[in-house]
Amino acid sequence: MRIGEVARRSGVSARMLRHYDSLGLASPSGRSSAGYREYSADDIAAIFHVESLRALGLSLREVGQALDDPDFRPADLVSDLALRAEARIAREQELLSRLRQVADAGPEDWEQVLGVVALLSGLESADAGSRQRAALTVSGTDLPSDALVAAMLSEEDENVAGALRWAVVRSSDDVVPLLAEALGDSDAHLRRRAVLALVDIDSDASSEALRTVVADPDPTVRSRATQELAVRGDTAVIPLLVDRVIDGVADVDASEALAAAGDQAMVVGRLVSALDSADAGIRRRIAQALGEVGGPDAHATLLRLVDDPDRGTAVTARYLIDSQRE
Structure with missing residues (x-):
C-alpha cells in the first residue's frame, strides 16, 4: 500500500508519514514491481502504534525511545503520563480559578484587571511581608468574596491573617455562608480562622453559624463560639x-x-x-x-x-x- 492510500485510510497525513519515516518510527518496508516503496500490514500497525503513543501525550522523541527500548514497561509509561496529566490539569484549574476571580471582581478596564491580578499574586506570594502588604491594600470591592475568604482561611502567618480577616469582615459581599461552610472542614486550624471572622460579624446569620460548632471537637473553636454567643x-x-x-x-x-x-x-x-x-x-x-x-x-x-x-x-x-x- 503506497503512502497516499495509507494517508487516506489512516487519517495520518502524507507529510506526517514521511516525518515518521525520516525518524525511523514507521517506514515502508516493501517495494512495488515499479520500484515504489509500499507499506506492509506490519508497517501500518507500527503507524497506529506511534499514533496511539502520541495520543497518550508522548513526544515523537519519547515514542522513539519507547519503541527502541527492549525493557520498555507500558505500566511505567502510563503511570508517568498520568502524573503529567494531573500536573497539567492542576495548572489549568489554577488558571481557570484565577480567571474566574478576576471576572467576579467585575473590572471595567485593563487598569482594574491588572490591579486585581496584582492583588491575587501578592496574596499568593511565598513572602509573608508581600502577602501582608497585599492584604492591607484589599478593600471590600477589590476581590470577590470567595477569593478573599480562601486567602484568609489558608493564611498561616497571624499578622497577615489578621489583615485579611479585617478585609473579610468589611467585605461588601455576604461572606457568612462561605465562613459557615468552612466550619465543616476537617482542618481545625481552618475552622479556627473561620470562627474568628464570624465573631467579628455581628449578624443573625453569623450567630446561627457559630451555634453549629458549640460542640466542636477542637476546644478553641467551641470556646470562641460559645463565648461570643453568650456575649450576644x-x-x-x-x-x-x-x-x-x-x-x-x-x-x-x-x-x-x-x-x-x-x-x-x-x-x-x-x-x-x-x-x-x-x-x-x-x-x-x-x-x-x-x-x-x-x-x-x-x-x-x-x-x-x-x-x-x-x-x-x-x-x-x-x-x-x-x-x-x-
Whole structure:
C-alpha cells in the first residue's frame, strides 16, 4: 500500500508519514514491481502504534525511545503520563480559578484587571511581608468574596491573617455562608480562622453559624463560639460555659463570657447548683466565676463560701468580696 492510500485510510497525513519515516518510527518496508516503496500490514500497525503513543501525550522523541527500548514497561509509561496529566490539569484549574476571580471582581478596564491580578499574586506570594502588604491594600470591592475568604482561611502567618480577616469582615459581599461552610472542614486550624471572622460579624446569620460548632471537637473553636454567643445574649450556651468552669477548660474565658451573658439569675443558679457535689478545685473555680459575674446573688453565694471548709475556696471568696468593695 503506497503512502497516499495509507494517508487516506489512516487519517495520518502524507507529510506526517514521511516525518515518521525520516525518524525511523514507521517506514515502508516493501517495494512495488515499479520500484515504489509500499507499506506492509506490519508497517501500518507500527503507524497506529506511534499514533496511539502520541495520543497518550508522548513526544515523537519519547515514542522513539519507547519503541527502541527492549525493557520498555507500558505500566511505567502510563503511570508517568498520568502524573503529567494531573500536573497539567492542576495548572489549568489554577488558571481557570484565577480567571474566574478576576471576572467576579467585575473590572471595567485593563487598569482594574491588572490591579486585581496584582492583588491575587501578592496574596499568593511565598513572602509573608508581600502577602501582608497585599492584604492591607484589599478593600471590600477589590476581590470577590470567595477569593478573599480562601486567602484568609489558608493564611498561616497571624499578622497577615489578621489583615485579611479585617478585609473579610468589611467585605461588601455576604461572606457568612462561605465562613459557615468552612466550619465543616476537617482542618481545625481552618475552622479556627473561620470562627474568628464570624465573631467579628455581628449578624443573625453569623450567630446561627457559630451555634453549629458549640460542640466542636477542637476546644478553641467551641470556646470562641460559645463565648461570643453568650456575649450576644444566647442563653442556650450558659450551661456549656458553666460546664467549662467545672471542668477547668478555658474556665477564665468562660467566666468572662458568663459575666456578659444576658440571664444573670440563670448563670448564678447553674453555678450554685454545682457547688454541692463539687470538689475543692471546682469550688475555687466557681468562686472565681461568681466574682466575675457579680450581682447580689453572686455576692450572697461568695459570703457563704467565706466559711468553706477548703481554705483555698474561702480565701478566694474573701478576696473577691473585698475587691468588690473597693
